[in-house]
Every structure is written in C-alpha cells, then in structure tokens.
Amino acid sequence: MPTISLTNLTKCYDGNTEPSVDQVSLTVEDGEFMCLLGPSGCGKTTILRMIAGIEHSTSGEIAVDDLVVDSVHQSCFIPPEQRRIGFVFQNYALWPHMTVERNVDFGLRLQKVPAQERKERCLDVMSKLRILEYADRYPSQLSGGQQQRVALARMLAVNPGVLLLDEPLSNLDATLRLEMRAELRRLHQTFGTTIIFVSHDQWEAMTLANTIAVMNKGQLQQIGTPDEIYAEPINRFVAEFIGNPKINMIKLTESSSDQVDIANHILARLEESKHAEACAIRPEEIVLSDKANANTLPMTIENIMPTGGSWVIELSFGDDRLFHSTQSRPVWREGEQVNAYLPTQSLHFFDQTGHRLVLPESHIDYTNVFTNMTRSSQAPNAQPFVNQA
C-alpha cells in the first residue's frame, strides 16, 4: 500500500492571482484515513483532484511511494488512467447509460480481467457494499445512498491502493450519513486502503478520520488527530473553525482599562495574557455557578437553546456575549444572574499573527475548579469554592 507525499504543492488557476493551493506539503502514510478539512473554496478538493491526476499542479511535486506522478520541475505528469488511484466524486458521476453491474465492472473490463474472475470480484465487492440486489438497475433508479455505494464499489472493484473521496457524506440525509459513516470505517478496516477524503463539515471529519489536515485559503493550517486539533488549535482560524457551538473568542487588546468587560477580567487575572492579542474558550469549558468569587464573572442568562440532549446558553456581561454548552439540564431561567468561571487551563491564547501562545505552566491555576455546576451544588456535600481573598 502506497504512501502519498505532497511537496510544496501549488495550484494557480488561469486568471486567478491568488493560488488555490499554496505550497502544501504533507505525507499520507500507508493505511491512513485522512480528512482534508476546510471551508468551501479553500483548495481541498483541488488537492484531491491533483492527487488523482484530473488536475495538474502549477509547481511542487506529488509522489506515490517514490514515484513522482506530477512535477513541473521534472516535467513529469502521469495521467489519471495510469495512476490506479480511486476517486469517488461528490455527486458520484455514475454512468447513466450502464447498469449498476456494468458500472462496477467497467474498470475490470478495461484491465482485461478474464470474465470468470471479473464476475467473482464484481459480485464480491457488490455484496460487501450490499448493492447486489440492484445489479441490473440503472443509476437513476437508485436512491442517493445506493448510488454512493455503487460509486464506491466501482472504485473498490479495481482494488486501488488509495481511495479519494470528495465530500462523501454531504449529499446524504441524517440517517444515511450515520449508516455510511459506519460503512466507510468498516471498509477502511476490511480493505486496508489508504483513504483521503475532503470535507467542509467538521462532524464528518471528526467522526471518520484518524488524521485531520485543516486548510484555509489554499494553505495547510494544522495536521493532527481529531483530539489534537480540537484541544490544541494551532491558530485562531483552526480554533474558530473547529467546534460547535463555535469557540468564544475574546479580543484582549481593544479594551481600555477602565471598561468593565471580559477582556479586562482576564487581563487582570493573568499577567501573561498581556502578550496575547486574543483569548478563547470552548463553550463547554465555561463553568457556571450561583456562587461568586474573585475569579468569577457575574453574567446574565440571555437565552437557553435546547439542542436535544444538550443545551446552549447565551450569557452576557455588559456588551460581551459568551456561549456555554452543557450536557446537563440547566437549572437557571432566562434573565437570571449566574457566575461564570473561565478556567485558566481551558483558555487558549493567540498572538497578533493569530498563532497560539503557550503560557508557562506555573500560571495554570488548578485551585479554582467548580466540582459541581448545578444548583444542587448548594447541597451540603458540595465544597466548590476556595476563596482566594
């Protein structure tokens, strides 16, 4: 199974001054399940198409194992029909004039696989993808999910070392998405294929991939496991792009010292934050309580939005707004006052260029942690606060 490496890969479309893909270097190891994640128009599909060979690069290099398949420097370009890389299109691109079976065995016929073997492999992959019963139907007679399975089967039949998927779940409805997600993970395990897929949807990326490469404006932002990307976003873009509800971003520099706002609260609490341009906290990391202390902020509950099993609470402090999310049923009502604590170890700091700042360990304050976040904290066994005063 091959390793794919991109070196300084760049793509400029004719007439565009800004490159669509800008100096992207990354390596996809054998057997990896990687997602290229980013907002629409960030160049992720272009990368996928360049790996497949449907698009060619402007500069840089693509290599499969040690074989260079596209390089301007070496004046080399291997066309898609010779690369043996599978590609599943976003809208599946099934051939409307062929039955499901003909769609699936098209690649095998081209490889001149003997009829008997072709039949067997075809049946095998169709039964694995559970489309055997539709073998004689035409694509237009299938549902979206079935069409996608045919598109997958068509690629898997020729047993490519690498499978590229363009937005694999985006055209499916909620139930099918879950089903297909399981299907893809199962495929990855049974076939052992290297899979690279593209998504603008973080849920899709988080739930499927082992590795996520976050992209923005043609540039690679961060590569890491889903957990890494979520817990330690490398810059403001990644922090804000990942997470739902969105991370709370608090600008630190724009506030004057006499103003009463969250920024000043943080600046007053943490000396080091003065080097930072902005500070951010995930909604679920905010701790709410009825009790106040020096490290808490008195906030008003503006809005409680149930999202089915969890709740998003909009908090206000002066003109500032924060979103908090929780798995437990809120005990406050809209319009009530509550005290919010922003734990120091949950705060992310970013400098002027938007890069992550790492604060010295000593400043992380482990003392001020709520152990209980609901009104039941008033119960006798609760001892949440250590008063610093």
Added chain:
Amino acid sequence: MTILLTAAEQKKPNIWRRARHSFAVARHEPANLIGLVLAIFFAYLILAPVLSILVDSFIVQSGDEARTHQDEGSFTLYYIVRTLYSRISEILLWQPLYNTLDIAASTVVFSMSIGVALAWLVNRTNMAGRAWFATALIVPFMLPTWTFALAWTTIFKNRTVGGQPGWLESLGITTSNSVAYGYFPIVFILVLHYTPLVILIVGNALRRLDSQMEDSARVLGAPSRTIAFSIVLPLIRPALMSAALLIFADCIGEFAVPYILGLPVRYDTLATGLYRALDTRQNGVAAVIAGVIMIIGVITLLIDVRMMKEARRFVTVGGKGNMDRLRKLGRMRLPASGFAGAFVLIGVVLPLLTLFLSTIMILPGRFTLENFTFDYWIGSNLDTVALRNGILLTPEFWQAAWNTIVIVGSSSMISGVLGLLVGYAVLRCSFKGVGSFLRQITFLPYLVPGIAFAAAFLSLFAVSRGPIPALYGTPAILIIALVASKMPFASRSGIAAMTQLGKEPEEAARIAGANWFSRMTKIIIPIQAGPLATGILLPFISGIKGVSLFIILAIPSTDVLTTYSLRLLDYNYDQAANAVVLMIALIAWLGTVLIQKISGTGLAQGLEN
C-alpha cells in the same frame, strides 16, 4: 506527525520547465489536438469562404476590367460605389434592403402576436382540443416555406406570368398583382411558417415558469390582468426576444419565397438580389450585398447577446410546480378553438390540399371529374414530351430522392458528430483561445445567407487549390457546404449537451483507467446518443427543405429533390413539380415525428439553443 504552517519558499519553476510540464499534461488530453484540428478545419471551411466574399467586394472581378479600367485582381472601390452610391444602387441595394427589412419586421410583428396568443391558448387555457392543437399547430414549421409559395401561386397566379394559369384565373376571377405577388403573400406565408416557432419557444417558457411565482402574486391579491402583465410577461420576455430575433434573422436570409413570389413583379429582397447579381455574373456587387446581409446578421446577433446577458438576471432556479391550473375560457372556449382551427386550416390543410389537388388535375382550376387523374404520380406512357411516366415511376425522381438522402444524410451525420466534437473540444481544451475561436467560428455561417455561402464555396472549391481537387459537380462540394452551413446549430447543441453532461462521467472513466478512445466510445457517445440523434435529424430536415445551397451548387448529376422540382417547374410540369414538393414535405414531416419520438420535446429545445 509534523505541523506545517509555512512551507519553505521555493524557487518558481522557470518558463521552459512549465512549458514542458504543460506539454506532458496536454499529451494525455486529446481534446487539445481535436480542438486544434477542428479550428484549422473550420478556418478553411467557414472562415475562408466568408473572407473570400468580403475580399471579393474590393477586388476587380474577371470580366470587369473594362468597366473599372483596372486589371483583374487589383484593389477597387468600384463595387462599393456602384452598389451604394450609383444611379442603380436604388435597384441594386436600397430598395431590396427596404423590402427585406419590411418583410422581416412585419413577419416578426404578426407571427409574434398570433403565436403568443396561440401559445397561451394551448398551454394555459381549457380550449377545446388542446392536445390535438399542440401538435397540429406546429406542422407548418415542418413544411418547407416554398411549399406554401407554390400553393399560393397555384391558386392566385395571374397573367403577369406565363405558363399554366392559377385556379382563380381559370375560374374567371382576375387576381391583382398585389395579392398574387410581392409583399403581401411573402409576409403572409412567412407568418404562417414562423408562428409555430413562437408557439414552441413561448410555450416552453410558459410551461417552465414556476407556478409559485404566480401563486405568490395571487396570494397578495393581484388580479389575473396584473399577474399576466407584471409577473408572467416580464419573465417570458427573454423567450419572446429570442423568438423575435430568430425569426428576424431567418427572414433576412429567406430566399425561396421571395424568389417564387417576388420575382414576377420585380419585388427584390437582398437574398434574391444577391442571386440575380450572381446569375448575371456581377460577383463584385454580389459580394457587397452579401456583406450588407452579414452586417445585418452581426447587428441582430449583438442585440441577441445583449438581450441574453440581461435575461440571465431573470434566471430562477427551480420551477417544479407544473402548470396544470388552466384558465377557464367559458363561452370563449369554442371561438378560441375556432381561431386555432383557422390557423391549422390556412397553414396546413389548404396549402397541402391545394398542392395535392394540383397534382391530380390536368388543367388547373377546372373541378370536373374528367379533369382528375393520377397520371402525374403513377401514370406511364404519357403523351408529354419529356416526362413520360408519373414521378413515382420516373427513375430520375428516385435518383434525386436517393441523392437527397445520401447528400443531406451524410452531411447531417458529419455535422452532428463534428458538433459533438466541437462541444467536447470547447469544454475540455486547455487553451482558452482555441475554445472560444471554435465557438465563434462555427456560429459564423448563421450570419451568412445560404446563397452567399454557396457562391463563396463555388469560387473557392470550383477549381483545384493545393491538395484539394476541383469539387464542382461532385456531391462532395454539396456535402461540405451543407456541413458548414449546419454547423451553427450542430455546434451549439453539441456545446449545450457537453455542458449539461459535465466533466465528471469522463473523469470517472479516466480514474477507472479508460484511455481516450474507450472514454469516447463507451461513455461520451452512448450518453449523448439522444442529443446526437436530434443533432443529426434536425439538420437533415432543414437540409431537405433548403433551396439556396442546391440552386447554386447542384448540377443535374447531383440532382436532389429540391432542384429536381424546380427544374420540373422551369419546364412547366407544374403537377409533377408539386408532387415532388409534397414528397419533400412528407419526408420532412416524418423526420420531425421521428425526432419527437426519440427525444420528447427535442424540437422545441433544439430550436431554442
């Protein structure tokens, strides 16, 4: 796992390397090669004739040395001056120009008014016999225009012209010249012919209109009149405009009808003026007239482009709600059908019946039993000088029919395939310039009237040039000329079909490992079979109906049905000529029915492209 934020600054590859890489990419993309080959091919096939016409208007033509006091081939403004400013320019250009614009404008106005009314009746009301009329009203468009012209002369012909008299004349009613020939019958016939086009295009737009837009207005309390004038009419305006411009452009180039009905009273249009100039060996003047027609074509096209740009603002996505809500006509239900019925009667029944009767009558206009005979169809050993058998028993007829099928058929086939290839090359070619050049050059023949095009072909291909032998008198010149003249339609439908298909089915085939040939034969052509069939059959029908190319380029050995019938007319075998015309109409009608069988509403869609 490494984190890469800024990649090291890399030296930009130099131009030479980039060019070699582009070549490596292009080597695997045959669309580039196809695009280049097609571009050269059409440059020779279309651009060269058009340029040669334009150049001819500034070059002393053979035989004009004495008049111009210059040598043959030298530069001159003589033809421009003669056509535009001399004493005879009134006859040569200005009067025909006025007549042409007069006919075109009148035809547009009348066919639009009648067509919109009929389109509305057929698509949006509960008029009696709606479904039947939807088909019957389109029939006049399937018949060649000169079928009507011949039917008209059969009835109204008067003593201005010799030969067999018209029916009214033989019944003792003298028709005035203004009824029998000239402006009135020409416009009348063109309106009959083009009204179905309006019904098709506007009807299509009406059907596609999202009913929710009207519903929204209705919910807000708008009365029907307001809905019609402030919602529906503005939304179908692009369709109205495109129908109007299409008809206008077609009328400018119309040759057969003014040739038959204008000539007896010296009522010239630009197309007949051009033919007359060619016929009298005034090639320079003909070139200037052709140039004028092209300029009108370019102006029409520019207006069309402008309108389409504006129309794009109106394009709305969706439109699922189909229009099944029909307006109740109440007491007007039968009169409305009467109106539509009258159109069918005048546009289909009367002309065809007239032509048919004329083929079975020995003496025109005498409705007695002994005057009727089927001899002109199936008789044998007749006492006429040349045509001793009925046309169905005449070998020349079948030879001409066979020639028609072979020549028109093969040229439609070629243009259909070329159109698809043009669509392919335009959308896939890596070089932008080649694509837009192809797109424009294949549209160019639309601006050039068939007569002028044929003349240019004659001057270009009559003698051998370089590797190409002299083609005059061979079917090849007819086929090439037909292919070139059908390219505007073929390339437009090819581009539309390929755009609709998108790149992905082919890209998927590439990924599956298919080379270009397999992609073409197993993916593209099978998927495009329907559009391709329409793209072949539509040019076939219009090719069969066409007159102007054949009248210049065909010789007796390459006789086709149209020239055969015109020759019979010249020899005064009116009955046989009309019988041939009826056979042409029959073939055209059958072909159209075939198209509609193959691709549902193919005709309407094809015409709109």
